[in-house]
Amino acid sequence: ELKVEQNPLFLSMQEGKNYTIYCNYSTTSDRLYWYRQDPGKSLESLFVLLSNGAVKQEGRLMASLDTKARLSTLHITAAVHDLSATYFCAVDEDGGSNYKLTFGKGTLLTVNP
């Protein structure tokens, strides 16, 4: 059974600071996804990482994937209040053709002025 663990689950940051959210998973996979969810809203796709060493950046967020370590990171640079949300990583089982995702529990990020 594929397990996906995120840490931390809760993160309170000051504006302007940097931080990293970690996503570990238990089986081999080379497809990992990051989603953002605002309170009471749906999930919005942030990044799709499809191979070992993949790195993607959008604004103040950068995601990377190390399939050998079974680890993905979401790095936040110079946080701003608008980044406050819950961030989920999700993993697609290796070789699966149905694209079933297993989600982590999410990291609730609060950016304080």
Add this chain to the structure above:
Amino acid sequence: NAGVTQTPKFRILKIGQSMTLQCTQDMNHNYMYWYRQDPGMGLKLIYYSVGAGITDKGEVPNGYNVSRSTTEDFPLRLELAAPSQTSVYFCASSPSITGGKYEQYFGPGTRLTVT
């Protein structure tokens, strides 16, 4: 494109009642999914479909049924509602890999309370 739409947005059911959550996508995606989201627990897959007429169970299928008669629609049926089914339900869709895209697109969700 409207993307993935879900109805209703909110619903309160009494124990033992039945209902259908509707999901429609207008992106011609082959793959569709139903998830439930409980507080602090992430999303768990209930059922999924890889095309019209083909469905399969996910991680938490008990108490639910699905059908997929068209590419666009993927309704989720609750037959005998129980308090444990109180949750937020999300429908999602994704294109086939031939399009080179893998991400799932989510609907706005249905918040269901069973009392």
